[in-house]
Each structure stands twice: as C-alpha cells, then as structure tokens.
Amino acid sequence: MHVLILGAAGMVGRKLIDRLIRDGGLNAQAIDRLTLADVVSPERPKGFSGVVEVVTMDLSTPGAADKIVAARPDVIFHLAAIVSGEAEADFEKGYRINLDGTRALLEAIRRVGDGYKPRVIFTSSIAVFGAPFPEAIPDEFHLTPLTCYGTQKAIGELLLADYTRRGFLDGVGVRLPTICVRPGKPNKAASGFFSSIIREPLAGDDAVLPVHDTVRHTHASPRAAAGFLAHAASLTHAQLGDRINLTMPGISCTVAEQIDALKRIAGPKVAGRIRREPDETIARIVAGWPQRFDARRAAALGFRAETSFDDIVRIHIDEELGGKIA
C-alpha cells in the first residue's frame, strides 16, 4: 500500500507518520511506500522498512497536484493548510493554499480517471462553526464560519463530499477539535494558552493564563488526532453514507478542570507555575469558539478520544517528556 501525506512536516503529520510506522500498516494492509510532502522538507522517518519519498512542494502551484498524484497513492492524507491566523492576515494566500490547493488535489485525482479512486482523508476543523451556538453542537448544526480559515475548510468539506458522491474518490472529512497538549514552543495563536498552561509548567517554566478559568473548550491529544486520521482511513462508504464530514469527539472541560488535572498528576507546585494575566482581546476571541460537541456519529463510527483531561496530560508527559516532570 502506498500512502501519501500532504502536510507531513506539521505536528499532526509527524504524529500520524509515527503512528502508521508503529502500526506497520493501515486497514490490515502493510504500507510499503510512503510519500511525505510539505512546503518545507519533511523529516525522513526512522524505523520504516519500505520506500520513503520526501517531496518539497506547494499544492497550489500549477501542475504540482497532478505530479504528486501520478504515482496513484492508495490513501491520501491531506493535512496541508495555512493556519487560522495567517489565513486571516493574508487573504489571498489563505484562499490560494486552503481552497485552490485542496481543489487542485481533488481535480488531479479526478483527472487520473481510469478507475483510480483513492481514499482521501481531509483534516477539517471545528473552525467551520461560528457563534452563536447551542449548549452542545449537534452533528446536524450548520456551518457559519467566522474566519477565512473556517470558510476554506467548510468549502473543502463540500468539495470532498461532492467528489465522493460522484465516485471520483472516497473521502472522509475529519473535523479536529483543539489539539492539546501541543508540543513545542509557545506560539501566538489565541488558542495557545490551552496547551501552554500544561506544557510550560511540566517543563519547569511559567505559563500565562489570559482568560477566566470558567472558559470551556473541547480538546483531544495529538495521539488521538493521529488515531482519528488512521481510523477514518478504515471506514467504508457504506458505513459513512453521503455525510462524510464528521465532528470528532473530544474532552469538553473548563480551564479550571484542566488545571485540576495538572495538579492531580504533577502536584500543586507545578500547577502553581500558571500566572493569571487577563487579556480582553483573547477572552473575546475565545468567547466566539465552540465549547462542546455532541459528536454522536463519530462515536458511533468508532472514533475514540481521551475520556478525561488527566489522560491528555499523561499522554504529553509520556510522548514528549519521556515520562519525566521538571
């Protein structure tokens, strides 16, 4: 089996590659070829016995999608995207990469023809939703995004569903919740604090909490995200029906509950490294975000997230800190 990962250099991409190599395959089939593509050169993974190709490419460059699809990969994970903040700041770039790039991929697949019908797993986002919300967002809730990024993801979902319905490919759209704990350095994303209030204290550093601790949000670990994508690749069209875009499950909890979990696992001294510095701009942005989902379809289709925020903290300690707390 030949697997292509677009956006392979990103955090979720790297977690997915690790997972696929550890599993040794996908859908009970061995993976003998991995093509890893991104705008920056993805790392060559260790411990994989098959053929690995590393490709540096921009999906929105004319001809690039056709070239990458010409080898007829069986499964395509499409994770490549300009993130929320940049897509809002650079309107043209966001549409070029997130909309035109995605469409170029789907069109390249369609143009291969000749019975070629790969499975395409598209990472969407809960940014497809826009306030106001009911207490829990049901699977039938409409998409009224309030960012360019969310708009581009919602359009990607619609295109994926139409190309699937027409039989050009076999798509699944996976709406990821906020990924927590995100490894690496703090970034300037408005959502960054959800991870940094866990990550920094565990590493011995101070963290800033810019919102009230009653703020509620839905999280899944990087491990769960990789699991969602791998599981999506195993679903059949008969299981999915025409509604192929799915809100993933996650842990809905308040910031106070996040901090309680950190305290339980790492002790009060570690949790004491969180400094409260209210930031009205961030508070206002976060107030427009979804808090809770009633992701029944995904649960019924076998997608599994963590069952407590404690698990999310433990996974971070396990995967990123070698089991050790500073």
Add this chain to the structure above:
Amino acid sequence: MHVLILGAAGMVGRKLIDRLIRDGGLNAQAIDRLTLADVVSPERPKGFSGVVEVVTMDLSTPGAADKIVAARPDVIFHLAAIVSGEAEADFEKGYRINLDGTRALLEAIRRVGDGYKPRVIFTSSIAVFGAPFPEAIPDEFHLTPLTCYGTQKAIGELLLADYTRRGFLDGVGVRLPTICVRPGKPNKAASGFFSSIIREPLAGDDAVLPVHDTVRHTHASPRAAAGFLAHAASLTHAQLGDRINLTMPGISCTVAEQIDALKRIAGPKVAGRIRREPDETIARIVAGWPQRFDARRAAALGFRAETSFDDIVRIHIDEELGGKIA
C-alpha cells in the same frame, strides 16, 4: 442608483426587472441605470426612463467580472447559474460557471477596493440541503447537498459570507424554494411537474403527474421570488448579522392540495386535464428533496411568500394568462 443584474435573461431575472421598473426604484432610491447581463442577450425592458445597458457575457471568462464591475454598480443581483440538471451532466461546466463565476465576481469587487462596497444579492437554492431531513428544516440545519448544483450554491453562500464579514461587500444569500407556477414550455427538470400540472390545464392542455399526490413540497410564485430579491436588497448588515444566507418562506403543500386549489379556482374540468402516469425515477429523485422549512429568520426579517397555493394559481392566471382560463 445603478443596478446590475447578472442572469437577467432568465425567468427570475425578467420578473425582477419588471418589479424594479414598476417600483421605480429600490430602498426608496430611484434607479437611473440598469445593467442587464447574461450569456444570451437579455431583452431591453420597456417603460424604464433611465439608462439601460445590455451585456452579453460569461462571468467565468477571465477579465469579464472585472469589466462588468468597473462601473461600480451600487446593487448587484447575481442570478446567473447553470441549472441543476446541466451542472450534474457537465461537471466541469457547472463548477466553472457556478463556482468560478461567482468567485470571479466577488474577487472583482474586492479588487476595486477604494471604499467600493456594493450590496450583492446572491440567489441560492434549497438544493443546498440533502436528505435525510427532519419534518421541517430549521434555519440552523446543516448543508449536505446531493448534487453538484447544490454544492456550488453552498460554496457560493460561504464565500459571500466571508467576503461580507471581511467588509469587501454587503451580501445576502437568498435560498429560493421551487418556483411555481413557472411560465413557458414544459421542461425536462424532475421538478417540472409541480408547475406543469397547473400551467398546462389552465392553458387547455393535458399535463402528466408522475408522482403520488401525497408528495409534499414547498413553493413560491415568480412574483414572490422577485419580491424576495428586492426585499433582500433593503436589509442592513445590522439586521442580518453574520448569518447572511437565508432560507426563504414558501407554501408547503401536497400535490393533492395543489390540485384542490386548481379545482377551486378553475373548476373540475380544468383539473381533469391532469393525467396520472407514475414514473419511478422521478418519484425517487423527488423523495430526496426537502418538503417543509421552518424559515423563521426570513419571516422575522420581513420576507413574505404567498399564504395559500390558491394565491399561487391566481398569480399565474393574472401575470401569464391575462386573467383568462382556457
């Protein structure tokens, strides 16, 4: 005020032009310039004292959108589209006109810049919805179209909302129900019988009913459709908020209720011209269509449809038959 109508040669376009000329203006402002564009040359309207330009153009031709927008029309009605059946049969043409054409229009407006911010009224369709449905489709129901046309309209809605949110234009998306009674010759659309079972008998001709008379559907007259578009142009962003795409109200009734209305108004002899010829293909297509909407937002915003199917029959007799029944 300068009004541009894209798709001016179509049935709804012609009704809208008549309405605007009869009203003498829009939003209490006189219209002094009308630009009428379509892929076939639109008719030059009678009884209008201002300047009329008639333009034959394809919105998806490079440069065409920039050219038509250069005169900075104050209000743009975007009605141009490849219809459902053709968009399904010719995949590339449907995406080129319905998606690329719409996007080209929005981009052309954005590129004018310099404070130009026209009102853009986009005709969407209930084809943005896909079965299965609740008994009445609420305003918050998700869009899972089951046709290319519905997909392209749903994407148009998302783009319109994003360009509006970013301040490039002032958009309103108007999801039209099935327009009934459609004037003119019978066509091969699967929905054609909803109109032809009224239109043909009133004209002295036989009509074929291919489905059971328990089939329920939602209708609005061509007059109501023109009214929806004119009313949409009067709404402010403050009234609309961010959710600018609206399901229009309509009359939800069964085919039996349609026939009863015809009988009440034109007598049993006229209604006797309907011949029942079940067609399983049409019955199956129609079974996937929405039956009823709970279009609360549109009603609260002042959109008005007919209040009975009798009114719809009377409007057809009045507008198309000069008040006479054959």
